[in-house]
Amino acid sequence: MPAEVPGTAAPAVREARESASSLMLSELRVLFGRRRTWALLLALAAIPVLIAIAVRVSSAVPPGRGPAFLDRISQNGLFVAFTAMLVSVPLFLPLTVGVVAGDTIAGEANLGTLRYLLVAPAGRVRLLLVKYAGALAFCIVAPLTVGLAGAAIGAALFPVGPVTLLSGDVIQPPEAAVRILLIAAYLAVSLAGLSAVGLFLSTLTVVPVGAMAATVVVSVVSQVLDQLPQLEWLHPWLFSHYWFGFGDMLRQPLLWDSFTSNALLQGGYIAVFGALAYGRFVTRDILS
Amino acid sequence: MIPQGGSGSGRYNLAIETRGLTKHFGRQVAVDGVDLAVPPGSVFGFLGPNGSGKTTTIRMLLGLAAASAGTVSLLGMEMPGRFRDVLPRVGALVEGPAFYPFLSGAANLSRLDAAGRSTVPATRKGRVDRALERVGLSHAAGKKVHAYSLGMKQRLGIANALLARRDLLVLDEPTNGLDPQGTREVRNLVRSLAHDGATVFVSSHLLAEVEQMCTHAAIMSAGRLVAQGPLAELRRAGSARIRLLTPDAGQARSVLAGLGLAAEAGGSQPDGEVLLASLSAAGDGRLPEDVVGQLVAGGVRVRGFAVERESLEDRFVALTGEGFDVAQ
Numbered sequence: 001m002p003a004e005v006p007g008t009a010a011p012a013v014r015e016a017r018e019s020a021s022s023l024m025l026s027e028l029r030v031l032f033g034r035r036r037t038w039a040l041l042l043a044l045a046a047i048p049v050l051i052a053i054a055v056r057v058s059s060a061v062p063p064g065r066g067p068a069f070l071d072r073i074s075q076n077g078l079f080v081a082f083t084a085m086l087v088s089v090p091l092f093l094p095l096t097v098g099v100v101a102g103d104t105i106a107g108e109a110n111l112g113t114l115r116y117l118l119v120a121p122a123g124r125v126r127l128l129l130v131k132y133a134g135a136l137a138f139c140i141v142a143p144l145t146v147g148l149a150g151a152a153i154g155a156a157l158f159p160v161g162p163v164t165l166l167s168g169d170v171i172q173p174p175e176a177a178v179r180i181l182l183i184a185a186y187l188a189v190s191l192a193g194l195s196a197v198g199l200f201l202s203t204l205t206v207v208p209v210g211a212m213a214a215t216v217v218v219s220v221v222s223q224v225l226d227q228l229p230q231l232e233w234l235h236p237w238l239f240s241h242y243w244f245g246f247g248d249m250l251r252q253p254l255l256w257d258s259f260t261s262n263a264l265l266q267g268g269y270i271a272v273f274g275a276l277a278y279g280r281f282v283t284r285d286i287l288s
Numbered sequence: 289m290i291p292q293g294g295s296g297s298g299r300y301n302l303a304i305e306t307r308g309l310t311k312h313f314g315r316q317v318a319v320d321g322v323d324l325a326v327p328p329g330s331v332f333g334f335l336g337p338n339g340s341g342k343t344t345t346i347r348m349l350l351g352l353a354a355a356s357a358g359t360v361s362l363l364g365m366e367m368p369g370r371f372r373d374v375l376p377r378v379g380a381l382v383e384g385p386a387f388y389p390f391l392s393g394a395a396n397l398s399r400l401d402a403a404g405r406s407t408v409p410a411t412r413k414g415r416v417d418r419a420l421e422r423v424g425l426s427h428a429a430g431k432k433v434h435a436y437s438l439g440m441k442q443r444l445g446i447a448n449a450l451l452a453r454r455d456l457l458v459l460d461e462p463t464n465g466l467d468p469q470g471t472r473e474v475r476n477l478v479r480s481l482a483h484d485g486a487t488v489f490v491s492s493h494l495l496a497e498v499e500q501m502c503t504h505a506a507i508m509s510a511g512r513l514v515a516q517g518p519l520a521e522l523r524r525a526g527s528a529r530i531r532l533l534t535p536d537a538g539q540a541r542s543v544l545a546g547l548g549l550a551a552e553a554g555g556s557q558p559d560g561e562v563l564l565a566s567l568s569a570a571g572d573g574r575l576p577e578d579v580v581g582q583l584v585a586g587g588v589r590v591r592g593f594a595v596e597r598e599s600l601e602d603r604f605v606a607l608t609g610e611g612f613d614v615a616q
Contacts, residue, residue, distance in 0.1 A: 022409050026402040034390050112386025113400075116448065119350050119382065120403035121375035127403070285353035 023122060027134045031100070037138070040096040041145045047092060048084035048150030052077075056157050076161050077154025078173065081180045082250070084150040085143060085187065089243050093142055094219035097191045100138045101198025102212030104131040105281065109206040109288045124282045128199070132274070135195040136188075143187035147180045169252035179249055186246040189262055193239035193269030194219050200277040206288045239269050300364025303328045303456050303487035304349060308358035311344050318344045320511040321358070326489055326504070331482045333498030333519070334491040335604060336508030342491045343383050345508070346460050350380055363455055376406045379454040381462055385445025389434035393425060393444050396433055401451050419447040424473065438465035446474065450481075457481060457488045463497060475501045495601050505600075507607050514607045523600055528567045530576060532583070533592030537561035543586040547579060560591050567595065 031037055055073045062071065067087050072079040105128075108114035117127055154160070163176040171179070198215035205211050222240040225231055235241055242265060245258030304326035311319040319341040326332045336342050347353040349360055351368030360367040362374045387396045397416045401407050420426050423443040433441065442465045449457055462478070463471045478488050478501050492498050498505055499519070506516035515522060531554065534540050544551045544565055554562035567574060576595045583590055 022402040022407075026399050030388065030391070030399060111388060112384070113388060115347075115350075115352055115382050116380075116386060116400050117403045118352060119375060119378070119380045120400055120407075121351075121371050121405060122403040123372070123405060126405070283354065285347070287347070287353060 023126065023130050024133060027130050028137060031134050031138065032141075037100070040099060041141065044088065044092060044096060044142055044145045045149035047088050047146060048080050049153050051084055051087070052080045052150070052153040052157050055080075072164075073154065074158060076163060077156070077158030078151055078160055078163055078176050078180070080154030080158070081147045081150030082183070084146050085180075085183055085246075086244075088143075088146050089187065089190075090223060091220075093146075093187060093191060094194055095216055096142055097135070097139055097194055098198055098215035098219065099212045101135045101195040102202050102210075102215045103208045104135055104199050105202040105277075106205050106208040106211045107202075109286070110208050112288060114288065115286050118286060125278065128203075128277060128281050132195065132199050132277075135199060136192060139191040139195055140184075140188045142191070143184040144181075147184045151177065151180055165250050165252050166247055167251040171252065182249045182254075183246045186249055186259055186262070187243075189259070189266055190240075190243050190246075193266040193273075196270045196273035196277070197239070200273040200280065203277050203280045203284065236265075239265060241265065300328065300361075302326060302361070303330070303363060304332075304489060305361045306345075306349070306358060309345065309348060309355055309360060310357040311341075311348060311353065312356045317511055319348070322508075322511075322513045324506060324513065325516065326487060328487050329482065329485060330504045331478060331488045331490065331502045333502035333505035334489060334508070335493070335495065335498055335505055336491075337493055340508040341511040342508055343460055346380075346382055346458055346491060349458060350375070350378070350382065352382070372405060376404055376452065377455045378458060379449030379451070379456070380458045380460075381445045381449050382458070382460050384461070384464065385441045385448070387433040387441065387444060390432060392430050392432055393436065393440075393447075394420065394429040396444065397448055397451060400448055404452075407452065415451050419450045420444075422450055422477070423447045439467060439470050442466055443470070446477070454481075454486055457486055459488065460491045461493070462490060463492070463494070471497070495604055499600055507604060509607055515603075519600070522603065523597070528595055528597045530565050530567055530579060531592070531594045531596055532563045532565070532590065533557065533560050534563065534583075534588050534590055535560040536588045537563060539586060540583060540588045543583050543588060544579075546586075547574065547582055549574075549579070560589075562592075 051070075052073070055070070065071070067083055069079045069083040069086065073083060105114065108117060118124065122130075160173050162170045162172055163179075164170050194215065197218055198211065201214045201218075202208070202211040219240060222238045223243075226235055226238050226240055242258050242262035245262060248255035248258045302325050304324055306322055306324040309319055309322040309324070310317070322341075322345060324345075334342055334345075344353065348355045349362065349367065351371045354368070363377060365374050367374055387393075388399065391399065394416050397419060398412055401412050401416065402409070417426070417429070420429050423446050425440065425443050425447060428436065428440060433444070436444065442462070446459070446462060449459065457478075459478070463474050466474060475497070478490065482488050482503075490498070490502065502519055504516070504518050505522055507514050507522075530549075532540060532551075537553075537560070540563055541551050544563070549565040549567070551563040551565045554564040556562065567576065567579075576593075580590060580593055
């Protein structure tokens, strides 16, 4: 048997790696290239813009009224970002994530492209992983869009200055920008569990709208249950439990407790619903 | 000599082989104990009326649906267990084309090519361009698919099956939605693929299509495989019969009976009676000229004599039933 020629293995390995990443690249290109994703992100960007304009054209907001931070916007534009991120947590972010996560498998099945991806062959596990990674990418981009659009419109319409944190400390605008990114990261982690639920629901149907709606409903139900004191034992297990815990990112020094608890909880949801999605998808007959 | 497929690695005696392939949907049996044997290098027509289980069979061949019972082997390898090794060598069009309407034709092909595990990104663009050219879609490569006509989508679906060098092509109703010119192009394409050494498995409910381009065929009816083999053999299996016109009907009957042929009346005409008899019923391939010779020797005035061979269509209808009643 001829000895392995050195140098022939390297290109083969490189090719394999390139082809492994090319489905991921293609997924991101399709996700962020389509008009619907842009519409979702534009809608999210519109939230801080509306808030900023409303504050700009109205007279001073009385302190203590409206969402937290709202009264501070007229003194410091960076608070548009904080307010907008806070406002978008309960509904707008879960809504957009529900659309993207619910569409992952069901959308392909509905178009019929699922059968061609699998015959390519993409491999069911690989496709599921890539689809989930795509949904995660959206979870990262969505809160970032709200935060960056908020900072931009805030800086455009209001003065920008040092930010007083919840702990009373004052930080300079560059560090405040870092805090905006930290909150966006916190929210991205928060939405990871919901994405896993959406992915699973998406493997159950060939009607993407059904999976999308179901995902959004699940997020609302989780938040409602979190409000019922009778179900206190359940609260730490609800994926939305730490969604509003990002206030810790606005303290000095930074408190990582809620971030860690949140990440662990989301990791649990990813494991459970990822396993369910896997169990369903690898055995499913693709008849669409 | 049995042609063998595969060059170098992995030789196989059959490009597609199924044994007892069965699929239940609840109580309903969609595919029932199908034993397909598709020889390498053949253009194999997979015939059957709508709802006879063709597409379900194809889904099981490609690992899209799990078989309730039975085994599938493609290119000599077990499916779906070895899909990683098998499917890159198989091009498929399954139940019509399906694409992202918001992407261009070329972008769609790139996407599906990128989904493959072993495709080489460096050659992707070239392969996409060649595949588009092969189906005559180069001019529409940059157009969004939602602007494509049905026929263009069908061509794009075929282009997708041709993205890489394939040893086996599974084409489910490839001429659906195509105009006569497109149909002819697909026929030529299938022939040239077979000429290049690929095995082509074409499902169709159009007999004429299969008769024109296939070397082999199988016929499905109500989930069962009712016939398969080389096209010529399938035609031959359809019985040939003689049609005799004579005024001496009684005498002719006795001569035919002596030859082992049971004659039945086919009506009377001004210059005699028509008798029909199945030739193949005599078994050992009795030649028509012998029959005529015997009749004349027996003093029968033969005023008309013809051999009528069943067309594949007669055979198809005989096997699958007539009319619009979809077999249940």
